[in-house]
Amino acid sequence: MTETPDLTHFVEKLDDGRARLNLAVEGMTCAACMFEIEGGLGALPNVTHARANLTSGRVAIEWQADDVDPAAVVGRLAALGYKAYPYDARRMESDEQQEARFLLRCLGVAAFAAMNVMLLSVSVWSGNASDITPEQRDFFHWLSALIALPAVAYAGQPFFRSAIRALLSGRLNMDVPITLGVVLALTLSVFETLHHAEHAYFDSAVMLLTFLLAGRWLDQNMRRRTRAVAANLAALKAETATKFVTESEISEVPVAAIRPGDLVLVRPGERIAVDGEVEDGRSEIDQSLVTGETAHVSAERGTLVYAGTLNVNGTLRVRVGAADRGTLLDEVTRLLDRAVEARSHYVRLAERAARLYAPVVHLTAILTMIGWVLLGASWHFAVVTAIAVLIITCPCALGLAIPAVQVVASGALFRGGVLLSSGDAIERLASVDTIVFDKTGTLTLPEPELVDAGRIAPETLALAARLALASRHPLAAAIARAAGATAPLDGACEEPGQGVSALVDGEELRLGRPSWCGLEAEAGRVAASDPEASVIAFRHxxxxxxxxxxxxxxxxxxxxxxxxRARGFAVEILSGDRDAAVSHVARQLGVSEVRSGATPADKIARIEALRAGGRKVLMVGDGINDAPALAAADVSLSPVTAAHLTQSASDAVFLGDRLQPVATALAVTRRARRVMTENLWLAVVYNAVAVPVAIAGYATPLVAALAMSGSSVLVILNALRAKQGTGDAPWKS
Structure with a gap:
């Protein structure tokens, strides 16, 4: 009995009448896989959009509603050789961790075997040049076989499985020639050993796997680190809300059951589950995860509040405007997903190269064998020459040309305080000509500070700081930190939306809103002298x-x-903060291109406008409202203090309280790009020289393996130049 999965519950209905399904796909390892998947799904009737994402391991399929059976999509992927299932963040993370551990074990086995087989090979080579006997040579060959055969059988599984899936589905990928080269080299080596030949090529096969597994593990590990977006978004979304079923009766219900017009209760410390308008109550709202602004916003009747924000200290009744769908948080998620689907120039190049590589290699090897047979050579010589062509054209040097530089440059970037989370971020950072900065938490430090402590009497500051310890408000916390207060006042209590008060020797102390403390005029003068500052009043x-x-x-x-700017970069500030604060910072920094009050959609629009004008844009931001813009930019950076979602959408994270890592990232990556270009040319020149030599029959499989390994070593040595001039001093806060 055949079981047909029911996937209709995972289909999302879009506003324009289409349907969308997100699937996690196993076995998608290269750009060629992406091309095959998109082409295969795009051929299904009524499918309007199919986009594979190698980084996230997901495929998004859209079609006209009710015209496509979701099970047919999974079936089509199975026919192409890929296992697919509805996207589940926990399952995918678990599978990725298992795959990373397996690749690392394979690499360890291959590297250990390669070292031992190479030692035996050196003994045979030196013995052939001196006085080794045929029996001793055969012994070393069989000992090499005893090490290489089981090692390759285990360590080669990532390539063998992929190649078998591709062949069973009637297609070729880059793992097919690798598998053929390794298997044929081993088969030929066993044949040569059985016939007491001078040469065997076990070392060739094991070295191939070692180099290729190193590149694959590095690539897979880079991509794994960017796959936490869905989990981070889920953490912000409240699953339930407290709904008024009558004027006096409340009930906790799933957010999906909340409708526009409903009235919900939001208690202190709860994350707001809906977008809506405050109908009753007074509190303060922490909107930092949505707007990027750390200062709490006062909420009272008529104030708009948003899903994902935190109610700090008062009870609110909120009239629902949007709940499960259509909230600001949902819009951020949608914009982020759409921006992430953008395909980079480098991926498109990789697709074309991957489509050409496998058939060209196979065709070259087959034509070499046929050509030698037609010229009268023996089948043995023709097969050996064809194997040499397969090995010598192995994409080790080409495959390591970029990853080797990435590893070296990543180390240099780490010393400069930058952690990469995207495999191709180096190339994209190197092409940047325009830098767009968010203000709050990016150009500024994430925590607010007291900036005028010098004009406050020390005893007044100390007393206010002790009172401030009774509040969780960030402005009060700044005062407490400035004075180093550790002992709160007894009996202090917080008045929601106003401030905190206490009685000392029968006299009331207040710290909070200027109007609550009767200091509006003085607060106005302080605010006028520093437009970016928030003010908090104290009265005793x-x-x-x-x-x-x-x-x-x-x-x-x-x-x-x-x-x-001196190095030719165009610099802009794009912030969701108020105009006065943004303009003040821009004047201090000498930035003339400034936009304030920007929503997530506004930021996306500005990034897209710059890119449409031919600009290569680096976005630097830290708030959730920056996440879609970070994903839409050519490349993105965020500080380590940023929200988890923002870090997931970024290509790199910088550490410490300084902005220097941004400049370091651009300097290091530009040098790395030059080294990458050199490595690619080295790989091209190597193939231009080595392939004709192998076709001409002047390279045995052993020589081919040495040439391949030599080109790889040359590429790695050149990659080490990517760290020159960056300095070895660790980053400093």
Whole structure:
């Protein structure tokens, strides 16, 4: 009995009448796989869109609603040789971890076997040049076989499985010639050993696997680190909401059951589950994960609130505008998914190269064998020459040309305080000519600081700081940190939306809103002198003070931006913060191109406009509202303090409190790109010389393996130049 999976529950209905299905796909290892999957699914009737994403391991398929059976999509992928299932973040992460461990074990086995077989091969080579007996040579060959055959059988599985799937589905991929080269080299080696020949090629097969497994593990490990977006988004979405079923009765229900117009209750400390308008109550809202602004926003009747934000200290009744679908958080998710689907120039080049590589290699080897037979050579010589062609054209040097530089440059970037999370980020960073910065938490430090402590009497600051310890408000926390307060005042209590108060010796102390403390006029003067600052007032009888708190610019922001402009980069500020604060920062940094009050859609639009004008854009941001723009840009960076979603959407994360890592990333990657270009030319020149030599019959499989290994070593040695001039000093905060 055949079981047909029911996938209709996983189909998403789009607004324009189409349907969409996201699937996780196993076995998608290269650009050629992406081309095969997209072409195969695109051939299904009524399918309007099929896009494979190698980094996330997912495939998105869209079709006219009710015209395609989702099971047929999975069946089509199975016919192509790929196992697919509905995307599940936990299952996919578990599978990826298992695959990474398996690749590492394979690499360890292959490397250990290669070292031992090479030692035996050196003994045979030196013996052939001196006085080794045929029996001793055969012994070394059989000992090599005893090591190589089981090692290759185990370590070669990632390539063998992929090649078999491809062949069973009637297609070729890059693993097919690799598998053929390894298997034929082993078969020929056993044949030569049985016939007491001077040469066997066990070392060739094991060395091939060692180099190729190293490249595959590095690539797979890079891609694995970017696959946590769905889990991070899920953490922000509340699963339930407290709904008023009558004027006085409440019930906790799934968010999916909430409808526009419903009334929900939001308690202190809860994450808001819906977009809506406050109908009753007063509180403060932490919107930092959505807007990027760390200052809490006061919420009272008429205030708009958004799903994913945090209700800090008061109880609110919210009239629902949007719930499960159509919220700001849902819009961010949709924009992020759409931006991530954009296919880079490098991936398109890889697709074309992958489509050409396998058939060209096979055709060259077959024509070599046929040509020698027609010229009168023996079948043995023709087969050996064809195997040599397969081995010598193995894409080791070509495959390592980019990953080797990535590894070296990644180390240099780490020393400069930059951690890469995307395999092709180096190439894309190197092509940047325009840099777009978010303000809050990016050009500024993430935590606000008290900026005018010098004009406040020390005893007043100390008392206000002790009172501030009773509040979780970021402005109060800044005052407490500035004074180093550790002992809170007894009996302090917080008034939602106003501030915190306490009685000391029968006299009330207040810290909070200027209007609550009766200090509006003084607060206005302080705010006018520093438009970017937020103000918080303090009153103790006749003793008063107004504190200016703001996020301080990163220590080296001015110097770094000046240096970037001097090197020819166009610099912009694109922020969701208010105009006064953004303009103030822009003047300090000397940036003339500024946009404030930008929504996630506005940021996407600006990035796309720049790219449409031929610009290569680097986006640097830290808030969830920056995530779609980060994904839409050619390349993106975020500070390590950024939201998890933002880090997942970024191609790299920088460490510390300085902005210098951004400049370091651009300098290192430009040098790395030059080295990558050199490596690619080395690989091309190697093939231009080595392939004709192998076709002409002047290269045995052993010589072919040595040439292949030599080209790989040359590429790696050249890759080491990518770290020159970057310095070895660790990054500093």
């Amino acid at each position: 009888g006749t003793t008063t003070a107004v504190f200016a708190v703001r996020q301080r610019l990163r220590e080296d922001a001015t110097a770094v931006l000046a240096g970037l």
